[in-house]
Amino acid sequence: MTLKQTPLNATHRAMGAKMVDFGGWDMPVNYGSQIDEHHQVRNDCGMFDVSHMRVVDIKGKGVRDFLRHLLANNVDKLTLPGKALYSCMLLENGGVIDDLIAYFMTEEWFRIVVNAGTADKDIAWMKKQAVIHAPQLEIKDHPEFAMIAVQGPNARAKVWQVLPDTKAKTEALQAFQAADCGAHFIARTGYTGEDGFEIMLPAAQAETLWHALAKAGVKPIGLGARDTLRLEAGMNLYGQDMNESVSPLESGLAWTVDLNSARDFIGKAALLANPPKRKLVGLVLLDRGVLRGHQEVHCAHGTGEITSGSFSPTLEKSIALARVPKDVQIGDTVQVAIRDKMLAAKVVKYPFARNGKGLI
Secondary structure, three states: OOOEOOOOHHHHHHOOOEEEEEOOEEEEEEOOOHHHHHHHHHHOOEEEEOOOOEEEEEEOOOHHHHHHHHEOOOHHHOOOOOEEEEEEEEOOOOOEEEEEEEEEEEOOEEEEEEOOOOHHHHHHHHHHHHHHHOOOOEEEEOOOEEEEEEEOOOHHHHHHHHOHHHHHHHOOOOOOEEEEEOOEEEEOOOOOOOOEEEEEEEHHHHHHHHHHHHHOOOEEOOHHHHHHHHHHOOOOOEOOOEOOOOOHHHOOOHHHOOOOOOOOOOOHHHHHHOOOOEEEEEEEEOOOOOOOOOOEEEEOOEEEEEEEEEEEOOOOEEEEEEEEEOOOOOOOEEEEEEOOEEEEEEEEOOOOEEOOEEOO
16 A cells, blocks of 8 residues: 655655654654654654644535534634634544544634544545535635644744744734634644644645754654653544544543533434443553553453553653543552553543643
8 A cells, every 4th residue: 555645755754754654644753762852842842744634624604503513512612713622523423533623714714624544534524414404515625735733832932933924923822723824824732732833834835844944943753752742641542542432421522522502413412312431531550561552451440441551751651541430530549451460550630741741
């Protein structure tokens, strides 16, 4: 199978990246030390090629009403142009098709950013629902866009150094707000638990921006550090921490599901009819070893499973997200089956680290 390539593929190789197959995409896992890259983002800033993510514009009259039906979170929260909302898009059975970010631009234009591995499925689902509920809408994806995330405490200053013309429009942005800056659509969002921007731009301009950022001292960061950063920040990864067979209420995402308003949405009836029996918790390993996905968790209330696990460079401990019986409590000690041993782990409230600091 031929792997898909982002516009920065040759650039990654020229910078010495180790490339891997990531959901059918040829992507950089690191450029040297994954641990150093992780600390670089926590303490200074780094840049990620996230051009495999897909940008989808939904335009036309009634787009807000359509998204009120399509998404589990409530787009009525979005009143300020550029404001963003994190949400799941659900099947009728309450399973998660994908998690995404929706940006409100005007009453006739919302921008959606979806995950790479589910993009085609997501867009097909959106179009199927639009045919039924809002045939007047135009749903257009933009594979011609690239996306570069610059993350870390010094990220915004570095972006303004390289793109000074965007500072006026982006300096006042709060978290989860975006500004349309002409060639650059800049959002104060990210997947690391640090401050920064995600920049959408024409693919033909991606290499120039990447090299300009590198010249300004922004180091490239691979998928390996991206995963440990997002895990420390307690951020879900689609396909691991949630999927089509799991409710968002059992995936630590109840805060993104609006069950209180009278608004109906796809999957709401199933969520109400099936109260959660499990929940997502954080684990810190007390014994020596490494927590990994799919390891079995044993506790007084039954068994569970680690969904994401790794060594935390910030805490210098092994950490995980795990789906466990709902009666498990913060502070409990559980046992994790690692190879042929049962190792002790403590149940903690995540996130584990954000804004440069450990929280556990």
